[in-house]
Amino acid sequence: MEHQFLNAVHRMQPLNTHKVDDLSRAIECLTLLQAHDALVILKNSLPIPKLLYLLRTSDCGDNPLLSDFDNTLRSGLTSILNVDLSENQ
Numbered sequence: 001m002e003h004q005f006l007n008a009v010h011r012m013q014p015l016n017t018h019k020v021d022d023l024s025r026a027i028e029c030l031t032l033l034q035a036h037d038a039l040v041i042l043k044n045s046l047p048i049p050k051l052l053y054l055l056r057t058s059d060c061g062d063n064p065l066l067s068d069f070d071n072t073l074r075s076g077l078t079s080i081l082n083v084d085l086s087e088n089q
Contacts, residue, residue: 016065017065019051019069020065020068020069020072023046023048023069023072023073023076024072024076026042026046027042027072027073027075027076027079027080030042030076030080031076031079031080035080035081035082038080039080039081042076042077042080
């Protein structure tokens with residue numbers, strides 16, 4: 001019974017390695033587009049809004065993948081927009 005509960009909790013985690021890898025692949029493709037088009041797609045069309053909502057509303061602040069996701073998103077925005085984003089931005 002406890003094993004099933006832990007599996008269910010693991011499946012419900014909003015952030016896993018697959019989502020970080022998917023974001024990384026999407027950013028690689030988006031760098032081929034113009035900056036405005038890539039930003040609009042990243043902001044609206046990809047599952048980023050849903051994932052950001054899940055991250056805001058769930059208790060996953062101690063998830064180590066959160067920093068990986070943040071670094072991937074920051075580096076992607078840096079390459080798409082051709083701006084340097086600091087740690088605070």
